[in-house]
Each structure stands twice: as C-alpha cells, then as structure tokens.
Amino acid sequence: xxxxxxxxxxxxxxxxxxxxxxxxxxxxxxxxxxxxxxxxxxxxxxxxxxxxxxxxxxxxxxxxxxxxxxxxxxxxxxxxxxxxxxxxxxxxxxxxxxxxxxxxxxxxxxxxxxxxxxxxxxxxxxxxxxxxxxxxxxxxxxxxxxxxxxxxxxxxxxxxxxxxxxxxxxxxxxxxxxxxxxxxxxxxxxxxxxxxxxxxxxxxxxxxxxxxxxxxxxxxxxxxxxxxxxxxxxxxxxxxxxxxxxxxxxxxxxxxxxxxxxxxxxxxxxxxxxxxxxxxxxxxxxxxxxxxxxxxxxxxxxxxxxxxxxxxxxxxxxxxxxxxxxxxxxxxxxxxxxxxxxxxxxxxxxxxxxxxxxxxxxx
Amino acid sequence: xxxxxxxxxxxxxxxxxxxxxxxxxxxxxxxxxxxxxxxxxxxxxxxxxxxxxxxxxxxxxxxxxxxxxxxxxxxxxxxxxxxxxxxxxxxxxxxxxxxxxxxxxxxxxxxxxxxxxxxxxxxxxxxxxxxxxxxxxxxxxxxxxxxxxxxxxxxxxxxxxxxxxxxx
Numbered sequence: 142x143x144x145x146x147x148x149x150x151x152x153x154x155x156x157x158x159x160x161x162x163x164x165x166x167x168x169x170x171x172x173x174x175x176x177x178x179x180x181x182x183x184x185x186x187x188x189x190x191x192x193x194x195x196x197x198x199x200x201x202x203x204x205x206x207x208x209x210x211x212x213x214x215x216x217x218x219x220x221x222x223x224x225x226x227x228x229x230x231x232x233x234x235x236x237x238x239x240x241x242x243x244x245x246x247x248x249x250x251x252x253x254x255x256x257x258x259x260x261x262x263x264x265x266x267x268x269x270x271x272x273x274x275x276x277x278x279x280x281x282x283x284x285x286x287x288x289x290x291x292x293x294x295x296x297x298x299x300x301x302x303x304x305x306x307x308x309x310x311x312x313x314x315x316x317x318x319x320x321x322x323x324x325x326x327x328x329x330x331x332x333x334x335x336x337x338x339x340x341x342x343x344x345x346x347x348x349x350x351x352x353x354x355x356x357x358x359x360x361x362x363x364x365x366x367x368x369x370x371x372x373x374x375x376x377x378x379x380x381x382x383x384x385x386x387x388x389x390x391x392x393x394x395x396x397x398x399x400x401x402x403x404x405x406x407x408x409x410x411x412x413x414x415x416x417x418x419x420x421x422x423x424x425x426x427x428x429x430x431x432x433x434x435x436x437x438x439x440x441x442x443x444x445x446x447x448x449x450x451x452x453x454x455x456x457x458x459x460x461x462x463x464x465x466x467x468x469x470x471x472x473x474x475x476x477x478x479x480x481x482x483x484x485x486x487x488x489x490x491x492x493x494x495x496x497x498x499x500x501x502x503x504x
Numbered sequence: 505x506x507x508x509x510x511x512x513x514x515x516x517x518x519x520x521x522x523x524x525x526x527x528x529x530x531x532x533x534x535x536x537x538x539x540x541x542x543x544x545x546x547x548x549x550x551x552x553x554x555x556x557x558x559x560x561x562x563x564x565x566x567x568x569x570x571x572x573x574x575x576x577x578x579x580x581x582x583x584x585x586x587x588x589x590x591x592x593x594x595x596x597x598x599x600x601x602x603x604x605x606x607x608x609x610x611x612x613x614x615x616x617x618x619x620x621x622x623x624x625x626x627x628x629x630x631x632x633x634x635x636x637x638x639x640x641x642x643x644x645x646x647x648x649x650x651x652x653x654x655x656x657x658x659x660x661x662x663x664x665x666x667x668x669x670x671x672x
Contacts, residue, residue: 166506166507167506167507170507171507237584238584239531239533239534239584241534242533242534242537245537272556273556273557273630273631274556274557274560274631277557277560277564277631278556278560280564281559281560281561281563281564281567281568282563284563284564284567284568284569284572285540285544285563285567285568287568287572288537288540288567288568288571288572288575291572291575291576291579292533292537292575294579295533295575295578295579295584296533296584298584303579306579307576307579307580310572310575310576310579314572314576317568332632333631333632334631335631
C-alpha cells in the first residue's frame, strides 16, 4: 500500500535495539520508559501552551479583535511568557482547606489526561502503547480525571468551588455515556477497539465517509459530548465566572492553577485526537476509492501532517462552538444529554448493527 | 531483581499502604481518595499481568464509576470540618485482633498451598475473544448470564426511576 511510505517503525525499532544492545535488559527497559516519558512530557507542555495561544487567537478572530500580538512574532511566545508568570506566582496555602487533598487534586486531573495521550497513534509506527483495548483504555483513564475536579472543589472549603465541582461531576458522569456510545458506532463498523487496526481499516476511505449517515451523526454527538466532557463552553458551568467566580479552581493559584488549565486544554486535544483517529482516519491520508492517481498523490503527504491537520480541524471546530453558543443552564445541560443525545445514540447503534449485518456500507 | 519484579512489589506495596490508610483515615473524603489509589494500583497489577481488558474495566467501573459516586455522595452530605472521633481503645484492640487473625489465617493457607506452575501457553484474551464468548450460546458461552444480568439491571433502573418519581 502507498501509505506505508513514511513508516516510522524502523526508526523506533533501531532506538529500541540500540538501547537493548548497550544496556542490560532492566536498564534498557527503564531507559526506554524514561525516554518515552520525557518525550511525552515535552510534547504535552508544548501542545498545551500552543493550544492556549490558538484559543486566544481563534477567540479574537471570532470577536473581531487581533488577540495577543506583542510578545514575539504575532504573539507566538505570549503563552510561554504567561507560563513564567504563573511559575513565579506565590502558591497560596489556605488555612481552612484539607491541604493533602487540595495538593493532590491538580495531579490527579493532569495524570488522567497524560495517560490518555500515551495511547494515541500519531503516525505509522509512532505509537507509544498499542493496546488491544485502545479506545476503551483512553475512556477508562480519562474517566478518573473527574475525581480530581470533585476533590479540588470539596477540599477548597469554599461554596463556589463545591457547587462548581458538583456541576462538573454531574456533567462528566452523564456525558461519558454519549462519548462511549458514539464511539461504539465506529467500533461496530470496524470490529476492533485497537487504535492501530482501526486506523488501518480506513485505508480505502475514512469511516465518516464509509459509514455514511450513522457515522456522521455519531461524529456530531461525539464532538458535542466531548466538548461537555472537557468542561468547555457552552458547557462550562463548572467554572461559570459570572455565577461561581471560577468554579472548582477558585482557590488555586500559580502553577497548580496552571495544571488545571493545561489539563483542560490537553483533554480537548485528547478528544480531538480520538475524533480524528476514529472518524477521520487518524494519520491515514485522504483516499477516495477508485481514484488511484489522487490516492498516490495524497500518500506523499506524511502521516504526521495528516494527523495534526485533522486534530487541528476538530480543535478549531470545538473552539468555534465555544465562542458561538451561549452557556447552557444545568437543567438544559442534563436534558440535552438524557432526553436527546442518549436516545439518538441508542437508536443509532441499533441502526448501525442492522447496516453492518446487511452490508449496507461502503466496503 | 528484574524491572518486572520491582513493578510487582511497587504495586503490591501501594495496595497495602493505601488500604491501611483507607481504613485508618478519620476524614471521610480522604478515605475515599485512598480507596481510589488502591483501585488504581489494582488496575496497575492487571496491566502488569498483561490483562488489559480487566485493567480497563477496573479503571472505568471502579475508579471512574463507583469512587466517583462515593465522592459525589460525600460532597452532598458531609462538611469539610467533619472528622470521625477516635474510637474507644477497647474497640481498636478488638478490630486490630480481628484483622490480624484474618490475615494470619490467609497467610497460613497461602503458605501451606503448593502453587503449580502451569506450562500451557497463556490464553489469548483479546477483545474479540471476550466479545464472542460473552454472547455465544455454545459451550463456554455466557449468553444466559449476560441476559440475566441485563434483566437485573433493567429492574434496578426501573426501581430507581420509581423511587425518584415518588409523590409526583
């Protein structure tokens, strides 16, 4: 197949062999773990910082402003300057708070999103852990993040924080259903949970095209529910600044606040990556069945460009939603999930099962 | 000592330490968070055994589901200043004796038991296998238990709705 032009597996295998030939197996294993951890940490920080910048630029564009443009060329190092500001700020300790839980909470949130990123296939052969349960693993580890938000709200000993945490808990627990069920649609189509085989099953065309109506429906449900899962507007009642000052992270300052902030953006990146991988083909180039010349031309664009392009598209979609719609009330939010998205999803799954049985999709 | 063994002892130590902290902590939310760490370490042990599906279920169901429900109900009912009072010394001694004798009994049984090291290759437990087994009606199929559990779940959900709608 043409898409195997830029296979990165030989590169990663040669690094692996180099480590194992020069070190004993225990040390090589540890070295590999550290290497991958450091690479992901740098990736996490860089992507997080630039997503914040992208958000501010997109927001400015939507509101007919210029956005950050003073620090660096077109404001490209604005968020790095902001990071240093946050690092230098005082970490305020609250006398009446439960200090242990108060300090643990940001780490739980950030570790949950960090674990999810590790299973994303970035390009062919550039995949840290390829679990057999790929999508399920990402959903499972990211569901732990809500615990961090809940204990952050409770341990602050502040009623705004507590209300924010309660809202966010109710929201995340209910929208998790829609996220899972909408992904299940593509799992039924492809018959696999493993992310690498899922991407390779889209070599002829992406699932959103092959799966036609149910897949498009599932994509919209997933983006809506994913936006709610990450506590972003119009579902950001957990930190509704007009009512709750800043919701669950009201009492946090300095780098601990930055952790929550970064985790929110990385969760958005995670949702966008999963949407891109499951519905839009991940790193797979755009292939149209029957058009050989076009497909061959598309194969010359490296997979990593495809992956980041698609993820950026979904991220832009989510930012567009955030800066367009007004914030929902808590009852509207729960109605949307339980009375609209969930029934749509359940019907959709039955329809997909029928379509797959009858073979009414593009093969 | 290979990295594999070190990881096992690490997870085991985490499970033991956090289990003890869960039952000895006098602040209820702290106990719930320590319980979360116990469950996550158990999931780690499943990952260590290469049984990823079980680890995923452990994380999604226990860590992401049940602990969230426990914490949610604590948030609704208890205040941050609330602290359990120190139990009476006779109660503490009784509880410690009960726990230690239980542990002694388990240890005795474990040490007496001779574990047989299997030579058969491990069963491939990928998702496709689990899925087909779960819904197969043939030998080793789990279709009947699966359906029975779904009826139980349906009954529980209807009961919950009836309780919630009471008086309306």
